[in-house]
Amino acid sequence: MTKSNHSHKPSTHTFGLTARIFIGMISGILIGTLLQLSFDDSGDLSFSVFGMHISTYALLVEGIFNVGGEIFVASLKMLVVPLVFVSLVCGTSSLSDPSxxxxxxxxxxxxxxxTTAIAISLAIFLALLVAPGEGLNLTSQAVYEAKQAPSLGQVxxxxxxxxxxxxxAEGNMLQIIVFSVLFGIAMSxxxxxxxxxxxxxxxxxEVVMKLVAILMNLAPYGVFVLMAKLFSTIGFETIFSLFKYFLLVLVALFIHGLVTYPILLKLLSGLxxxxxxxxxxxxxxxxxSTSSSSATLPITMETATKKLGVKSSVASFTVPLGSTINMDGTAIMQGVATVFIAQVYVVDLALSDYMMVIITATLASIGTAGVPGVGLIMLAMVLTQVGLPVEGIALIIGVDRLLDMTRTAVNVTGDxxxxxxxxxxxxxxxxxxxxDPEAGIKDEEINFEKS
Known part of the structure; x- marks a missing residue:
């Protein structure tokens, strides 16, 4: 009996994809933190190339990490439009019942x-309970100019x-969804x-999903450079001054993601x-890692269809729509931030004001869909609605980047x-x-060697 030459071919990777991404993330955080602690204006190492004075810190952070991170995020965004258009056309054209x-x-x-209404209600309740802004006299050199948000009718x-x-070309997701649906109906x-x-x-x-799988295998390296750049530049002193606010938003996000979502899923589907x-x-x-629901959309779609068993006819509609209008994580930030800013400026809000915050933020999650900087625009709308100073947003801008990462993870889970x-x-x-706990894992495996 002849043995196959490939019967004992070793696995390409010792660790699974999740483990490799996690290792890349932790390594990036450690390297970035060490870089920030090791290099300053007096201690930076430098060298000369062709007469040019090059800083080691700048070479790593602004060069390698910045370029690598931008390329990784751009490669993810590259797939968003073709994925949404193709999958939504496929899903819509296969519907036998137009209704x-x-x-x-x-x-x-x-x-x-x-879920957005639940999220902001939870955030306001926790913020009133903990009172993160009481006794703080924070000042900030940063300024925030509120952009005008479009009306719901204009949206x-x-x-x-x-x-x-x-x-x-512009990545206008709501317009792409409408056109894809109409195109798919016409095809049917x-x-x-x-x-x-x-x-x-x-x-x-099939081809687009294979591209997604290829990018997922390159993800550990992309995640590493993104985390290394972020943690080599973020100001930790800002986090310490806003520690109570920062921690409270994180706790609210975890409660919503790990308690609210599971309860809703069990009650409404039995899963x-x-x-x-x-x-x-x-x-x-x-x-x-990316802080972007849109950039993560290809991975979210792959998870919904390949791992969770959602048929493409449903996932191709609900997931892109969710990446555009689902603002649960942002709503939590708004709830805590509103109470925090009110306490810092010693402004007493009545129960009717908090109800107005819940209603405004919930409706704004659709009304501001697709607008750049949507979280801060929505917060400016909420603060204006209840008479709080919009410049208070400048107090929390310093830690918003880290919180944005966590709330994006909550948003895609909600999708x-x-x-x-x-x-x-x-x-x-x-x-x-x-x-099936192993569902979709084989689809992520890519053999770059010729068979």
């Missing part, structure tokens, strides 16, 4: 708005693309021509929430949680895949 699309949209929006108008290609009504085009889009979807949290680990680490609930209610969830 199903309305149900998917209605359920998704109600769930996203509901609805802007959802209809006048130029779909331009919408894709075109008979044989639509079926032929559907086959093409399904093949394109085991521990499986969801376990399978979200890669997407959460990506979100933490997948809603996708699972909606899919289960529509009979579009593969329970075998959901309950």
């Amino acid at each position: 199903k699309l309305g149900r998917l949209g209605g359920k998704s929006i109600v769930l996203y708005i509901g 609805i108008i802007n959802m209809m693309p006048t130029n779909p290609i331009n919408a894709m 009504m075109c008979g044989e021509a639509g079926k032929r085009l559907t086959n093409v889009f399904e093949d394109l979807s 085991n929430p521990l499986i969801l949290l376990y399978k979200m680990r890669d997407a959460a680490l990506f979100a933490f 997948c949680m809603v996708a699972c609930i909606v899919a289960k209610s529509e009979g579009e969830l593969d329970l075998k895949v959901y309950n």
